[in-house]
Amino acid sequence: MVENLLTMGGAILFVSYFIPSVVAAVRDHKYMGAVMALNILLGWTFLGWVVALVWSMMGKNENNQMTIINNGDAIKIVKCNHCGEGVDSRVKACYFCQKEQ
Incomplete structure (x- = not known):
């Protein structure tokens, strides 16, 4: 039971870690690669993850x-x-x- 909860919690954390990258990809962000790099390299810090998330939501869609x-x-x-x-x-x-x- 505890192992299942830990596995599910780990899966949720893993998926939520990449939310900024997914948002940038879905919005076809102008700097999608940079947002993804920031997310991967500094997303493990809470501040890096928040900056990547905010950046992925900023700017107009160029379409x-x-x-x-x-x-x-x-x-x-x-x-x-x-x-x-x-x-x-x-x-x-x-x-x-x-x-x-």
């Missing part, structure tokens, strides 16, 4: 567009350069701020 399929038609949505709202890439002015794209 500023998405595609919506509507009745078989693909509509590319991009972020407005001025207000940040999502607008159809085919329009010349943003629906929200009325500025040219």
